[in-house]
Amino acid sequence: MQTIPVKSMRGDYSIFVGVHLLEKSGTLLQSLGFTGKVCLVSQKKIARLHASKVLRSLRSKKFEVHQYFLPDRERAKSEKELFRLIQFLVKAGFERRDTVFALGGGVVGDLAGFAASSYFRGVPFVNAGTTLLAQVDSSIGGKTGINLKEGKNLVGAFYPAKIVISDSQTLRTLPDRELRASLAEVVKYGVIRDAKLFHLLETSSEAILGKDPKLLERIVAASSRIKAGVVSRDEQELKGERMILNFGHTFGHGFEQALQYKKLLHGEAVSIGMICAANAAEELGIFSRQDNLKLQRLLEAFELPVSIAPFKLSWKIIYAAMTRDKKKKGGRLRFILPTRIGKVIVRDDFSQDLIQKILKKAGALS
Ligand SMILES: NC(=O)c1ccc[n+]([C@@H]2O[C@H](COP(=O)([O-])OP(=O)(O)OC[C@H]3O[C@@H](n4cnc5c(N)ncnc54)[C@H](O)[C@@H]3O)[C@@H](O)[C@H]2O)c1
Ligand SMILES: [Zn+2]
Secondary structure, three states, X not given: OEEEEEOOOOOOEEEEEEOOOHHHHHHHHHHOOOOOEEEEEEEHHHHHHHHHHHXXXXXXXXXXXXXXXXXXXXXXXXXXXXXXXXXXXXXXXXXXXXXXXXXXXXXXXXXXXXXXXXXXXXXXXXXXXXXXXXXXXXXOOOEEEEEEOOEEEEEEEEOOOOEEEEEHHHHHHOOHHHHHHHHHHHHHHHHHHOHHXXXXXXXXXXXHHOOOXXXXXXXXXHHHHHHHHHHHHOOOOOOOHHHHHHOOHHHHHHHHHHOOOOOOOHHHHHHHXXXXXXXXXXXXXXXXXXXXXXXXXXXXXXXXXXXXXXXXXXXXXXXXXXXXXXXHHOOOOOEEEEEEOOEEEXXXXXXXXXXXXXHHHOOOEO
């Protein structure tokens, strides 16, 4: 097991990464002073696969455990589901010291974390991510929240978990497409901060796709260390450092939005987004052709999309989607560009012509 510390204005916390950690959740909670009731928030599909390990472990340490199920997918992050969970906590007699324990992907963690932040103005929260995305991204850094019909993640709070538990064994049951998509975020960490991690991905892509738990543990731990370091220094995105986590995301969000979040998973959109950012960096003469090809090859090894061509979108539609939010906030588009594998810079001076050129190179139509 690896322990990764995170600093937060709401209290420092630790991420535990390892194999078969869910079986130790009772011991972990007890050793960190948790007592009383625990509400295990999950989705039926995940609970069938992984909840019994948590239930057994918590009960063996005399926690009173209640189980609660959210519906699948994004619709779980709604006002209705938030209040339904809070009502459940009220009825089950949960008090200020009792714990909300999320067992699931980013959807479960975001909703359960937001409920924990507001119930009694904040009850202890544990986040056990069961998707690669949750383990390397959403369970770290304290962002919680729900979607409104007007937009995603519009209401929320910074409310980090008191314990993050990342059990690599849970990733073995992930659908292949979910695993591959989240590998784009792991590639992202390699490019922005960790050439060694990038190299490990290059040399072990087959074993990773084969869900080797030890390798998964290594890539989750390496990615978590990077995110933990960034959010420890810039929790609320005030100093600018947290921005580097958006490598591939300015273009990526444009693709997701232009396709109404229907055809590409987030990580798949980020994969094509990273290709665009890398092409822009090469075009500007700050990133070598050789490193750009390495990135492209790695994404292809993970069977991730590297072109937007199959979706037949015009560059103007993507550009409009990219600029929509920025216009509302009156800001400029910011791009995180690699200068080599392991290092990025931020640029906000792209011309529309350059963006058009990059989007067309990635397969967008005129
Ligand atoms: N809080 C943050 O900082 C942050 C960061 C990035 C993304 N997010 C949010 O995370 C959400 C996406 O998270 P996600 O990609 O984990 O999606 P998700 O939570 O919807 O999970 C994807 C699918 O996998 C299933 N699943 C989860 N674990 C499984 C397992 N071990 N075995 C089999 N199936 C499993 C889920 O039931 C679901 O159907 C979005 O709502 C996004 O806004 C939050
Ligand atoms: Zn992302």
